[in-house]
Amino acid sequence: MQRRLVQRGQTLVPVLPRGKGRLLNHAWARVRAGRGRIPQRGLSSPPMCGIAGILRVHRGPPPPVAASIPEGWLDILDEGIRHRGPDGHGRFRDRVVRADGATVDVALVHRRLAVIDPETGQQPMVSARGPGDPGQPRSGCVAVVFNGCIYNHRDLRAELAAVGHRFRTDHSDTEVLIHGWREWGLDLPLHLDGMFAAAIWDGASGSLAAIRDRFGEKPFYDRTVEGESLDVAFASSAAPLLALPWAMEYQDDAGLPARTIWSAWIGSGYAPQVPPVGGLGTLPAGSLQWVGPLDPATRRAVVRGREAEMQVARWWLPPPRAHRPPRDHLESLLRSSVHERLEADVPVGCFLSGGIDSGLVAAFAREKAPNLEAFTVRMPDPRFDETDAAAATARHLGLRHTALHCDARPAEDVVDLIQSVGLPYGDSSLLPTAWVSRAARNHVRVCLSGDGGDEMFCGYERYRAATLLGLMGPAAKLARLALPLVTPDGDPTSRRTRRSRFLHAAAHGGAHELADIFPQRIMREMFPAPAPALGGRAFRVTLGVFHALYALTAPILELLWREGARQEVWYDAMFYLPCDLMAKVDTASMRVGLEVRSPMLAVGLSSAALSATIPHLMPRGRRKALLRGIARRYLPRETVDRPKMGFAIPVGEWFRSDFGGMRQLLLDHLHSTEPFGPPSLGLDLDMSVVRRLLDEHMSARRDHSQRLYMLLVLSIWSRWLGQVLRRG
Incomplete structure (x- = not known):
C-alpha cells in the first residue's frame, strides 16, 4: 500500500491509509518538531459521558435521509452507552455532498453525566444552526461529541479569543474543541491537557475526525463495514457496536491471522488490537483518526482515492529518556495536577489505599479541599484489605475517611461488566475496581485516584527483574538447564514459584513473561499446531507480528531498548497502561456513573517522568525511589515503607x-x-x-x-x- 505525505504546518508526515487493515503510523517527526505547545493549564468544566455515532459514505445514489442511518441503529448505540450518562442525552444528523461527489450522512449520539455547569455544554454541540429552523445545521458547521475533561480549556479559550474566536458559553470545554478544530485542525490534540475521546464532524469537508488522549483514559471503539457504502460506527463501548445488525465477518485485521491476535489477547488478558470480529477496532491512545478528504489549506489531510478513505496517525509518543528532573519540580507538578482535578459542581472525593500513590494525591487534594472525603472499601478477604493502612494515612493527613462495605457479587458482576463493555478483558482486578466504584458512587460523583504512579515512576518489581535479565544475555541457556530443578508449587506468591517464573522468563520470553497470564509453554499446548508466534506477555506478537501497526517506531525502539527496565517501562506506557489499566478503570467506574480522575497522568507530570532516566527514577534498583522521596515529606513512615500490595482478589x-x-x-x-x-x-x-x-x-x-x-x-x-x- 502506497504511503502518502500529509503536510501539517512545516512537517511532512507519512500516512498509511486505513481500510480493512488498520495500519497505524507514528507521526514521530511531527512530535519531535515540537508542534502543539501545551499552554499553561487551568481548571476544567468536564461532562463525563458516553459518545457514539455513525458515518455513511455513499458510493452510489444515496437513499432518502431518513433511511440512510435508521433510527433503530441509533437506538442500539444509545442504549449501549446509557449507563455512562444518566443526566441527559442528545442526537445530531447532517448530510453533505462532498467536492468529490460522494454523499455523506452522519449521526451523533451523546449521553451525559453532568459534573460541572449542567445548564450549558449540552451535546452534541454544533457550531451554527440554520436561520429560522434550529433543527437544520447550516452548511459548514462543526459538531462535536466529547467524553472527558480538558483541564487547560480556560487558557485555550483565551488563546483562541485573542485571534478572533467568539464563544457562546462561559466555560464549556466542549466549545473549546469546536473552535480549536477550526483553528488547528488535526493539530488540535497537541494543545490539550486532559482525558478525552471526541468525534468531530466537519460539515465543510464532509469528514469525521476522532481524537484520543495520551494514555487512553477514555475509550473509543469503532466498527467498519464496506459494501455499497463505507459504514463507520463508533462508541464508548464495543458492546453496542457488535449489536448493530451489520454483516459479521471474522476477518483478519491488518493482514494478521485471527489466531495470532487471539494469542496476544489470551496471553495477556488484553492487546493493543481488539478481537478480530466484525470489523471491530479501537483508536489507539495518543492517536487521531479521520474519515474523508480534508482541506490541505487547514493543515489537515490530503486524501485521494477509495482506499485512503479512512486513516489513523499517532500524535503522541513517550519522549526519549535523557533527563534528571529535580524532585522538587516533580512535586510541584503533582501538586498542580491534583489541584486542577478538584473542580466540580458535585461532590468530589478520593480513593485511598495503603500505598503512596493515592496517599500523595490525598495529601495534595486536602491542601485545596480541607473537607475532602477519602474512601476505602473493605475487601471480602482480610489478606487483601487495606482499610487499616488507609485509615492510618488519613489520620496522619487529617482527612475525613470512610471505610465502605464491599458489595461483592463476583459471578454476577463479571458477567455484567464483560457484557457491558463487549470485550473479554482478562484482568481480575476489574472486579474490586467495580466494587470500590459502586460503593463510592453512593457518596460522590467524582473521585481522584493514584492510577499511573507505577507506570510513571517505575513501581513494578518486574522492572528490577528486567534489568537482571538484560544482564544475563547468553546465560539464558543455563536457565533452560535449571528449569527442571525449580518447579512452581501451588502458591503463586511463594519464593519457589517466583524463582520458577524468573527462570522461565530468562529462558524464553524475557521479563515480559513475568507479567503474563499464559506463558509460552502453555500457549503452545493450548493452540493446536501450527502454533502462532508467541512471546511473553504477547510481547513478541505485539511488537513483532504487529510490526505493520507500529513499523515507523523501529528507529525509536533501537534507541530506547538498550536497557531491560527501559524496555518494560516503555511497553507499559504505550500498551499496558491504556489497554489494560485505563480500560479497567473506565469500564468499572462508568458502569455506575462515577468519574475517576488520575492526576499522575497530567501532561506536565507524565512528560517529566517519562523523560527521566531509569537510574534517576529507580536508583540502585529501588522501585519508585524518587516518588517515595516526595512521599516521605507528607505520609507516615509505615505507609512509605509498606510493601506493595496491588489491587488483587x-x-x-x-x-x-x-x-x-x-x-x-x-x-x-x-x-x-x-x-x-x-x-x-x-x-x-x-x-x-x-x-x-x-x-x-x-x-x-x-x-x-x-x-x-x-x-x-x-x-x-x-x-x-x-x-x-x-x-x-
Missing part, C-alpha cells in the same frame, strides 16, 4: 470454594457446548489442555487462578456474542 480460591458463585459459573461455561463460540470466531483452543488446567487447579496441585479467570471471561464474552448474533 483471591479468585483462585473462589473457584475452589464457590464464593459468590464463581466455581459454578466457571464450570457452567467451560463444560458447555462450544465454550469459546463458533469455529468461525477463531478460538480453537485444545479443550484437553483447558480441562487439565481446571483439574490441576481444583485439586490444588497447581495454581491457575488468572488463567482460569481469563478462560472464563473469554467464554462469557464469546457466548454473549453468540446471543447477540442470534438476536440480530
Whole structure:
C-alpha cells in the first residue's frame, strides 16, 4: 500500500491509509518538531459521558435521509452507552455532498453525566444552526461529541479569543474543541491537557475526525463495514457496536491471522488490537483518526482515492529518556495536577489505599479541599484489605475517611461488566475496581485516584527483574538447564514459584513473561499446531507480528531498548497502561456513573517522568525511589515503607470454594457446548489442555487462578456474542 505525505504546518508526515487493515503510523517527526505547545493549564468544566455515532459514505445514489442511518441503529448505540450518562442525552444528523461527489450522512449520539455547569455544554454541540429552523445545521458547521475533561480549556479559550474566536458559553470545554478544530485542525490534540475521546464532524469537508488522549483514559471503539457504502460506527463501548445488525465477518485485521491476535489477547488478558470480529477496532491512545478528504489549506489531510478513505496517525509518543528532573519540580507538578482535578459542581472525593500513590494525591487534594472525603472499601478477604493502612494515612493527613462495605457479587458482576463493555478483558482486578466504584458512587460523583504512579515512576518489581535479565544475555541457556530443578508449587506468591517464573522468563520470553497470564509453554499446548508466534506477555506478537501497526517506531525502539527496565517501562506506557489499566478503570467506574480522575497522568507530570532516566527514577534498583522521596515529606513512615500490595482478589480460591458463585459459573461455561463460540470466531483452543488446567487447579496441585479467570471471561464474552448474533 502506497504511503502518502500529509503536510501539517512545516512537517511532512507519512500516512498509511486505513481500510480493512488498520495500519497505524507514528507521526514521530511531527512530535519531535515540537508542534502543539501545551499552554499553561487551568481548571476544567468536564461532562463525563458516553459518545457514539455513525458515518455513511455513499458510493452510489444515496437513499432518502431518513433511511440512510435508521433510527433503530441509533437506538442500539444509545442504549449501549446509557449507563455512562444518566443526566441527559442528545442526537445530531447532517448530510453533505462532498467536492468529490460522494454523499455523506452522519449521526451523533451523546449521553451525559453532568459534573460541572449542567445548564450549558449540552451535546452534541454544533457550531451554527440554520436561520429560522434550529433543527437544520447550516452548511459548514462543526459538531462535536466529547467524553472527558480538558483541564487547560480556560487558557485555550483565551488563546483562541485573542485571534478572533467568539464563544457562546462561559466555560464549556466542549466549545473549546469546536473552535480549536477550526483553528488547528488535526493539530488540535497537541494543545490539550486532559482525558478525552471526541468525534468531530466537519460539515465543510464532509469528514469525521476522532481524537484520543495520551494514555487512553477514555475509550473509543469503532466498527467498519464496506459494501455499497463505507459504514463507520463508533462508541464508548464495543458492546453496542457488535449489536448493530451489520454483516459479521471474522476477518483478519491488518493482514494478521485471527489466531495470532487471539494469542496476544489470551496471553495477556488484553492487546493493543481488539478481537478480530466484525470489523471491530479501537483508536489507539495518543492517536487521531479521520474519515474523508480534508482541506490541505487547514493543515489537515490530503486524501485521494477509495482506499485512503479512512486513516489513523499517532500524535503522541513517550519522549526519549535523557533527563534528571529535580524532585522538587516533580512535586510541584503533582501538586498542580491534583489541584486542577478538584473542580466540580458535585461532590468530589478520593480513593485511598495503603500505598503512596493515592496517599500523595490525598495529601495534595486536602491542601485545596480541607473537607475532602477519602474512601476505602473493605475487601471480602482480610489478606487483601487495606482499610487499616488507609485509615492510618488519613489520620496522619487529617482527612475525613470512610471505610465502605464491599458489595461483592463476583459471578454476577463479571458477567455484567464483560457484557457491558463487549470485550473479554482478562484482568481480575476489574472486579474490586467495580466494587470500590459502586460503593463510592453512593457518596460522590467524582473521585481522584493514584492510577499511573507505577507506570510513571517505575513501581513494578518486574522492572528490577528486567534489568537482571538484560544482564544475563547468553546465560539464558543455563536457565533452560535449571528449569527442571525449580518447579512452581501451588502458591503463586511463594519464593519457589517466583524463582520458577524468573527462570522461565530468562529462558524464553524475557521479563515480559513475568507479567503474563499464559506463558509460552502453555500457549503452545493450548493452540493446536501450527502454533502462532508467541512471546511473553504477547510481547513478541505485539511488537513483532504487529510490526505493520507500529513499523515507523523501529528507529525509536533501537534507541530506547538498550536497557531491560527501559524496555518494560516503555511497553507499559504505550500498551499496558491504556489497554489494560485505563480500560479497567473506565469500564468499572462508568458502569455506575462515577468519574475517576488520575492526576499522575497530567501532561506536565507524565512528560517529566517519562523523560527521566531509569537510574534517576529507580536508583540502585529501588522501585519508585524518587516518588517515595516526595512521599516521605507528607505520609507516615509505615505507609512509605509498606510493601506493595496491588489491587488483587483471591479468585483462585473462589473457584475452589464457590464464593459468590464463581466455581459454578466457571464450570457452567467451560463444560458447555462450544465454550469459546463458533469455529468461525477463531478460538480453537485444545479443550484437553483447558480441562487439565481446571483439574490441576481444583485439586490444588497447581495454581491457575488468572488463567482460569481469563478462560472464563473469554467464554462469557464469546457466548454473549453468540446471543447477540442470534438476536440480530
